[in-house]
Amino acid sequence: MALRKPEFGSEQIARPGVHPLAMFSDHFEASVFVAAPPEIVFAYADDPARLSSHMSKSSWMMGGGRMQTELDAGRGQTVGSRISLSGRVLGVNLSLDEVVIERVPPERKPWQTTGSPRLLVIGHYRMGFEITSQANGSLLHVYIDYALPEDAPRAGWDFC
8 A cells, every 4th residue: 555645735834843744764554454434444543532542541551651632622633633642651751742734534634743742762753544445344554754752851851
């Protein structure tokens, strides 16, 4: 499957805190067949609270911590909508803000970090999904383009 990169008009690149494509040095992607039509798959994947639900519960994967998702009035489901995550992982306070940069139901939706994310293993990222209709279902393709963190945890970060 050919991955279609989101098209950025001047308004997206000029938006304060939104970083251009060139800053992402690494890429990961995965695809899975889902036995449901694209509209159903998109409706599920379009909900940021569902996509981040694995981080909302304390687990070994989250280093005993968890993240809380906050949505603006667009609920992460309109272009320009803001999504914030914050919490504690491995005793470190983490936070990030994201903005939806494109939304084409039931085909694709990318979003990316804005501002200065406070993360441990990655820095700024653009993440998204694409859905292709298949016989008896859909192919869900999820990807992330990311940069390594600008800084390691440093003075000023709140440890336990």
